[in-house]
Amino acid sequence: MHDVYNLCKLAFENKLSFFKVKMLKEMCKHFEIPSNSRDTKSSLVKKLSQMVEDCSFMKEKAFNKDNTCKAPLYEGPSLIANSTATG
Secondary structure, three states: OEEEEEHHHHHHOOOHHHOOHHHHHHHHHHOOOOOOOOOOHHHHHHHHHHHOOOOHHHHHOOOOOOOOOOOOEEEEEOOOOOOOOOO
């Protein structure tokens, strides 16, 4: 089972830190963001947050009528039982 995460929304709501380091590294790998085994959770969150800085949602701080933006999406393992970040 996989979930789709709107990274733009999660970054704006400061919810990227709810993910475990392993998942953050998977996201960085998916978006070809350089990371290494010594990266901390905060450094990974910062890297992902920087990636979405130009997102229209981040600039406008509001969703459009269908509650979406053209944000980078990440499809990964379901974390329903493991995290509150599945919004």
